[in-house]
Amino acid sequence: MNAPAIKELILKMADDALIIGHRNSEWNGFAPIIEEDIAFASIAQDKIGHAWALYKILHEHFGETDPDRMAFFREEKDFRCCHFVELPIGEYDFSLVRHFLFDHAEYCRYEMLEHSSYEPLAQLAKKIKGEIKYHLLHADTWIKKLGAQGSEESHARMQSSLNELYPLALGIFEPGNFENELMGENIFAGETELQKQWLENITNSLNNTNLKLPEVKNPRIGFGGRKGFHTEYLRPLITEMSEVIKSEEAGTEW
Amino acid sequence: MKTENNSLDPRIKQLDLESSAQSKVGEKEYWITWEVFHQDKRGNHHEHQGSVHAPEAELALVFAKEQFGRRKKCVNIWVVRTDHVFTFSYSDEDMFESAVSPEKSYREANGFKVRDRISEYKKKNKIEVKVKGGVEGYFGGITET
Numbered sequence: 001m002n003a004p005a006i007k008e009l010i011l012k013m014a015d016d017a018l019i020i021g022h023r024n025s026e027w028n029g030f031a032p033i034i035e036e037d038i039a040f041a042s043i044a045q046d047k048i049g050h051a052w053a054l055y056k057i058l059h060e061h062f063g064e065t066d067p068d069r070m071a072f073f074r075e076e077k078d079f080r081c082c083h084f085v086e087l088p089i090g091e092y093d094f095s096l097v098r099h100f101l102f103d104h105a106e107y108c109r110y111e112m113l114e115h116s117s118y119e120p121l122a123q124l125a126k127k128i129k130g131e132i133k134y135h136l137l138h139a140d141t142w143i144k145k146l147g148a149q150g151s152e153e154s155h156a157r158m159q160s161s162l163n164e165l166y167p168l169a170l171g172i173f174e175p176g177n178f179e180n181e182l183m184g185e186n187i188f189a190g191e192t193e194l195q196k197q198w199l200e201n202i203t204n205s206l207n208n209t210n211l212k213l214p215e216v217k218n219p220r221i222g223f224g225g226r227k228g229f230h231t232e233y234l235r236p237l238i239t240e241m242s243e244v245i246k247s248e249e250a251g252t253e254w
Numbered sequence: 255m256k257t258e259n260n261s262l263d264p265r266i267k268q269l270d271l272e273s274s275a276q277s278k279v280g281e282k283e284y285w286i287t288w289e290v291f292h293q294d295k296r297g298n299h300h301e302h303q304g305s306v307h308a309p310e311a312e313l314a315l316v317f318a319k320e321q322f323g324r325r326k327k328c329v330n331i332w333v334v335r336t337d338h339v340f341t342f343s344y345s346d347e348d349m350f351e352s353a354v355s356p357e358k359s360y361r362e363a364n365g366f367k368v369r370d371r372i373s374e375y376k377k378k379n380k381i382e383v384k385v386k387g388g389v390e391g392y393f394g395g396i397t398e399t
Contacts, residue, residue: 033285035306035317042320134319141316
């Protein structure tokens with residue numbers, strides 16, 4: 001097994017899940033109506049659970065530190081999340097469109113990993129399949145309601161968020177250093193193949209709406225995260241996320 | 255003119271609301287409620303759990319799954335528009351009283367308990383039970399040997 005290739009794949013998946021989970025949890029208590037608040041917070045919590053499961057594989061099989069230290073005590077440059085998940089939550093349409101684009105990619109990725117030759121990833125993919133299926137149902141339902149039914153305002157808001165987010169979403173598929181190794185050893189079919197399937201799936205969902213994918217001038221505009229270069233939004237997020245656990249290490253008692 | 259508003263929410267009650275500034279909710283500006291029924295195992299009855307707000311059925315299902323399906327075993331959920339549920343008025347509660355009246359004990363299925371007692375008696379006294387053939391025999395003739 002190609003350890004560096006698997007590690008790189010798992011780390012970026014874990015960091016994406018942790019950061020999008022934290023971002024979406026920021027809606028907790030503020031999302032429109034209580035039912036949606038609970039549903040979205042619960043989905044965010046699931047993402048953090050996925051991150052934990054992935055960090056745990058790194059801890060148990062590759063000698064990395066434990067999941068809590070991975071999440072809270074690394075420097076910004078050690079994160080491998082894409083820029084797309086780092087952006088602030090914006091208004092609810094922005095967060096919903098990001099949830100839609102991200103979760104479709106996540107669903108495709110885990111679907112591909114179900115057949116991975118790396119057993120821990122294949123097992124995880126099978127285990128969380130039902131969970132992600134619900135996340136996708138939640139996203140697709142909202143996209144349909146606000147992008148097809150809804151009102152003129154809701155269509156306009158969703159379209160404008162889609163225009164902004166779609167080019168950045170392509171940063172999810174920024175190739176890693178080991179694409180050929182991952183494909184060659186049947187660990188993962190690679191980012192290019194993932195992007196192809198993702199585009200097909202989101203196009204199908206958007207066909208039920210009035211929303212159109214925008215033209216992309218620069219498909220690499222959201223790249224950098226996989227190499228450890230991040231937006232200005234990541235550092236404050238890490239600081240806030242780790243505030244409590246770091247104050248405990250510094251001796252704060254509750 | 256300032257008057258005290260009748261809100262039960264203390265945060266709203268503290269506000270100085272103009273009495274003329276009463277808000278009006280339009281027909282499509284609120285979400286209706288849906289009753290949620292949860293099934294814990296295939297074949298079991300769906301049982302009522304509570305309600306959710308949603309503008310239509312698809313979102314009602316999405317919300318019901320998270321409100322009522324995430325903390326215990328669940329295999330399926332129904333949602334039904336609250337206004338599609340028909341009910342009696344509590345002023346008619348007296349219609350149901352006779353169901354628990356001691357004078358109507360003949361309606362209770364006590365016969366089954368007698369049969370249990372007979373079986374138990376026979377078992378205790380090691381009496382073998384034979385059932386004669388035919389319908390008459392079945393009802394009339396449990397014989398002791």
